[in-house]
Amino acid sequence: MSKYARKSINKLSAYVPGEQPRPGEKIIKLNTNENPYPPAPGVQKALCTFNPEVLRKYPQPLADTFRLEASNIFQIDPDQIITGNGSDEIIAMIFRTFVGPGDTVAWPIPTYSYYPCQAQMQEAKVVELPFDENFDLPEKLEKINARVFFIANPNAPSGTLIPPARIETFAKKIKGLVVVDEAYADFAQSNCLDLAKRLPNLLVMRTLSKSYSLAGLRFGFAFASKQIITDLLKVKDSYNCDAISIHLATQAIRDQKYLKANVEKIIAQRNWLTAQLRSLNFTVQDSQTNFIWAVVPKKQNAKLIYQQLKSDGILVRYFDKRGLSNGLRISIGKPAENRKLIENLKRIIPQ
Structure with a gap:
């Protein structure tokens, strides 16, 4: 580290993304919750026919083309939508806008490990409370006097x-801003979009990385009151979404039929993989996402299983953290990939 960085940055442990295979490496990649199916046909066509002349000029500062399309699809005023270079940028905007040095932020744990990184950058005080045994909000959370509460939902x-x-109920009891991170909402039975339309202190984030198969595009968006969006626009980078991403993101959300078809396939495989893992004595939470959290059988070591799968050419996510080190997070792949995973686990784990 250099002598020029702020003290809070020198102390910061940077966020560690999921492992990415090297170019050309043959890997079954089930570690970063990407969609196993390609983007919508309209996205692929739009990319191939994109006019390079457009790149000579700056893009739309507010991604208006996307906001108007999203307004129509999600039935919300376009002035209640903001876009970002992935939802991670929107998280950063939220911290820069609403959290200053010494302010308190809070969330239930375990959760998305990017939140603490942003909190430390802003020199904020962090309060983390464990979920209850049913993964409901901890009762003590509403008693925290926080500027912002982050709730990844699905978690x-x-x-x-x-x-x-x-x-x-929680949002109506507290004074701070409630941020509901809905990266996986399209795979769930319900979502909080309606709350963002009605509650003045609630913001809902979405991403195109998961259900829309566009993790490589880096495009996220959020819904909130016009007042909250206006605040966020003050700290937004001038042209934070490029012209290609705005164009392709707009095409992606237009094809809701394709989205729903892919989601149905992933949910079907999620159900199959859950049953298979349980038959191998894994403890598996009922998932509302495109991944599964699986606690390994008794007397088995999650890290060793992760390492063995990796040596076999299968990547899953292992967290070497307290409370998580006995489990594996497994993204839902295509049927053949999921079958290969189960075949390897049967070989690794004595039956």
Whole structure:
């Protein structure tokens, strides 16, 4: 590290993304919750026919083409939508806008490990409270005097869902901003979009990385009151979404039929993989996402299983953290990939 960085940055442990295979490496990749199916046909066509002349000029500052399309699809005022270079950028905007040095932020754990990184950058005080045994919000959370509460829903890495009614009750009891991170909402039975339309202190984030098969595009968006969006626009980078991503993101959300068909296939494989893992004595949470959280059988070592799978050419996610080190997070792949995973686990784990 250099002598020029702020003290909070020198102390910061950077976020560690999921492992990416080297170019050309043959890997079954089930570790970063990407969609196993390609983007919508309209996205592929739009990419192939994109006019390079457009790149000579700056893109739309507010991604208006996307916001108007999203407004129509999600039935919300376009002025209640903001876009970002992935939902991670929107998280960063939220911290820069609403959290200053010494301010308190809070969330239930385990959760998305990017939140603490942003909190440390802002020199914020972090309060983390464990989920209860049913992965419901901890009762003590509403007693925290926080500027912002982050709730990943469905949660990562557990894959569990908190009902919108429970989140609404929570939001009405507290004074701070409630951020509901819905990266996996399209795979769930319910979502909190309606709450973002009605509650003045609630923001819902979405991404195109998971259900829309566009993790490589880096495009996220959020819904909130016009007042919250106006605040966020003050700290947004001038042209934070490029012209190609705006164009392709717009094409992606237009094809809701393709989205739903892919989601149905992934849910079917999620159900199959859950049953298979349980038959191997894994403890598996009922998931509302495109991944599964699987606690390994007794007397088995999750890290060793992860390492053995990796040597076999299968990547899953292992977290060397307290409370998570006995499990594996497994993304839902195509049927053949999921079958290969189960075949290898049967070989690794004595029956």
